[in-house]
Amino acid sequence: MCGIVGYVGSRGSIEVLMGGLKRLEYRGYDSAGVAVLDGHGGIDTRKHAGKLGILSDDLAATPLHEGTTGIGHTRWATHGGPTDENAHPHLGDEGRLALIHNGIIENFGELKAELLERGHSFSSETDSEVAALLVGEAYRETGELTAAMLQVVNRLEGAFTLLAVHADQPDVVVGARRNSPLVIGLGEGENFLGSDVAAFVAYTRSAMEIGQDQLVTIRPDSVEVIGFDGQPVEAKTFEVNWDASAAEKGGWPSFMAKEISEEPEAVAKTILGRVDDSGLVRIPELDGLDEATLRDIDRVVVIACGTAAYAGMVGKYAIEQWARVPVDVELAHEFRYREPVLSERTLVVSISQSGETMDTLMAVKYAREQGARTLSICNTQGATIPRESDAVVYTHAGPEVAVASTKAFVAQITAMYLFGLQLGQVRGTLDEGRARGLVRELQAVPEQLASVLSSGERIRELAKWMADTQSVLFLGRHVGYPVALEGALKLKELAYIHAEGFAAGELKHGPIALIEPGQIVFVIVPSPRDPNSLHAKVVSNIQEIRARGARVIAIAEAGDAAVLPYADEVIRIPLASPFFEPLLAVVPLHIFGMELAAAKGLDVDQPRNLAKSVTVE
Numbered sequence: 001m002c003g004i005v006g007y008v009g010s011r012g013s014i015e016v017l018m019g020g021l022k023r024l025e026y027r028g029y030d031s032a033g034v035a036v037l038d039g040h041g042g043i044d045t046r047k048h049a050g051k052l053g054i055l056s057d058d059l060a061a062t063p064l065h066e067g068t069t070g071i072g073h074t075r076w077a078t079h080g081g082p083t084d085e086n087a088h089p090h091l092g093d094e095g096r097l098a099l100i101h102n103g104i105i106e107n108f109g110e111l112k113a114e115l116l117e118r119g120h121s122f123s124s125e126t127d128s129e130v131a132a133l134l135v136g137e138a139y140r141e142t143g144e145l146t147a148a149m150l151q152v153v154n155r156l157e158g159a160f161t162l163l164a165v166h167a168d169q170p171d172v173v174v175g176a177r178r179n180s181p182l183v184i185g186l187g188e189g190e191n192f193l194g195s196d197v198a199a200f201v202a203y204t205r206s207a208m209e210i211g212q213d214q215l216v217t218i219r220p221d222s223v224e225v226i227g228f229d230g231q232p233v234e235a236k237t238f239e240v241n242w243d244a245s246a247a248e249k250g251g252w253p254s255f256m257a258k259e260i261s262e263e264p265e266a267v268a269k270t271i272l273g274r275v276d277d278s279g280l281v282r283i284p285e286l287d288g289l290d291e292a293t294l295r296d297i298d299r300v301v302v303i304a305c306g307t308a309a310y311a312g313m314v315g316k317y318a319i320e321q322w323a324r325v326p327v328d329v330e331l332a333h334e335f336r337y338r339e340p341v342l343s344e345r346t347l348v349v350s351i352s353q354s355g356e357t358m359d360t361l362m363a364v365k366y367a368r369e370q371g372a373r374t375l376s377i378c379n380t381q382g383a384t385i386p387r388e389s390d391a392v393v394y395t396h397a398g399p400e401v402a403v404a405s406t407k408a409f410v411a412q413i414t415a416m417y418l419f420g421l422q423l424g425q426v427r428g429t430l431d432e433g434r435a436r437g438l439v440r441e442l443q444a445v446p447e448q449l450a451s452v453l454s455s456g457e458r459i460r461e462l463a464k465w466m467a468d469t470q471s472v473l474f475l476g477r478h479v480g481y482p483v484a485l486e487g488a489l490k491l492k493e494l495a496y497i498h499a500e501g502f503a504a505g506e507l508k509h510g511p512i513a514l515i516e517p518g519q520i521v522f523v524i525v526p527s528p529r530d531p532n533s534l535h536a537k538v539v540s541n542i543q544e545i546r547a548r549g550a551r552v553i554a555i556a557e558a559g560d561a562a563v564l565p566y567a568d569e570v571i572r573i574p575l576a577s578p579f580f581e582p583l584l585a586v587v588p589l590h591i592f593g594m595e596l597a598a599a600k601g602l603d604v605d606q607p608r609n610l611a612k613s614v615t616v617e
């Protein structure tokens with residue numbers, strides 16, 4: 001989704017804006033532009049369809065007038081295709097005002113008609129240009145950019161983050177947000193605005209939240225936040241625990257390769273500080289949901305999208321087992337519109353790496369309107385979804401830049417497990433001895449993950465060998481089923497290959513008809529030590545598909561000899577109890593998806609058509 005950067009200070013604004021947009025590239029975009037106040041009473045803008053490189057080459061060839069105030073934007077096309085004209089910034093007040101926008105202005109049609117009636121003409125097909133012209137008109141009335149923005153945002157419906165600058169106010173950037181991301185970077189004699197902290201973390205790690213329906217005015221030495229009602233707001237500050245290098249590749253061939261290598265650390269850091277001296281889970285952030293509330297819950301509903309939803313599906317098994325409370329996992333965009341029955345005893349747990357996924361955010365808002373309690377599991381500090389929730393358990397996976405989620409997935413499962421363990425302890429359904437044992441097993445996972453990573457060579461070879469395959473199936477059972485879904489999603493979104501994940505038990509109810517000679521099937525094999533004897537069932541599933549010519553790649557724990565006669569390949573993972581197996585079994589599938597995409601010469605970090613954070617519904 002769109003990347004947004006704003007700057008006021010003493011640095012050359014182009015350097016800050018382009019550097020910030022570069023670090024926001026991962027959000028996915030198809031055009032880019034900047035506007036700078038040229039210090040001579042004018043505004044200079046440059047914008048192009050395509051990647052940032054096109055814009056930076058043009059700026060190198062034909063530099064803008066240097067200035068110290070500006071705004072920058074990377075656009076993911078919604079209204080109007082990815083063209084130079086539709087790229088942001090858009091101008092108002094006869095070119096004396098520039099504005100950038102992330103989101104969708106739902107009432108832009110009627111507003112555009114009004115502007116046309118008043119004689120305005122448009123150079124783009126975008127809803128954003130409507131906002132630029134409206135703020136330009138309002139500026140003519142108010143003579144002040146903050147007041148002009150305040151007047152206009154109260155007329156807009158939908159989701160928007162807006163930034164604007166005006167030639168008359170060379171050291172001011174004004175921003176406003178509703179249902180769309182914006183965060184403030186606090187510097188010395190300089191201040192920043194960004195879609196997320198990656199926009200300015202190279203310059204400052206002090207940040208300030210800006211809430212729903214709030215407007216911010218930044219100058220080099222001041223930051224003022226007001227509500228859309230014009231009243232001052234006391235905004236919360238926080239320290240960013242990422243550093244700029246964390247958002248860079250650090251020598252890896254891709255962000256995805258780097259982030260897969262960080263999966264052990266993502267799990268370890270998510271556990272850190274959440275196990276007390278007695279070896280029991282104690283999540284400090286859960287204080288927003290006191291123990292009485294946690295005991296009173298009679299149902300948990302997990303809402304998320306994509307990979308985050310699969311992490312929720314894994315967590316479901318554990319929470320039901322440890323806390324003995326029913327857990328449903330729903331795709332946020334389905335949950336939101338089926339008018340689910342919720343009560344104040346329902347806990348709605350949202351899972352989101354970005355914390356800005358509009359489908360999930362709107363579902364959280366719906367849940368709150370229905371009186372449910374809300375807990376956010378999120379990887380991005382200060383993001384919108386945690387701010388809309390009663391409590392948040394942050395995953396500490398660090399910045400996840402590749403569009404395909406990997407380390408966040410294992411961190412999300414870890415956070416779900418920690419929550420499930422604490423919930424079981426609070427509700428008395430998990431005795432302390434068993435809880436301590438499970439905590440110790442969870443604490444062993446980072447090392448086990450590291451050993452899986454170190455034995456990734458065979459899976460890399462398989463991926464290269466299979467580069468021309470047109471279809472891959474994934475089978476899993478119990479907690480292995482969501483892993484099968486995740487493996488399939490990775491192949492779809494990275495290698496653009498048809499892939500499908502199934503519950504292994506579902507095979508004979510239809511999918512087995514897909515099996516023909518040479519069909520590649522990954523099978524996540526449960527531990528032979530599992531109490532439900534699912535292992536034997538899955539081994540017989542392998543026999544059924546082998547009998548029909550499938551090529552089976554089994555992911556099985558070390559020492560499991562039962563699979564050897566039936567699998568063409570066996571990828572080994574360390575011994576772990578059933579609930580922790582997903583954290584290990586998914587790593588070969590992440591590597592496989594990445595390597596197969598690389599073997600096809602595809603962009604592993606920014607797959608086609610996708611954005612890192614889907615901030616539109």
Ligand code: AGP
Nearest residue numbers: 306307308352353354357404405
């Ligand atoms: C994961 O590989 C995908 N890029 C996508 O499914 C993602 O998990 C989903 O869009 C949810 O994003 P979020 O975690 O930021 O809410």
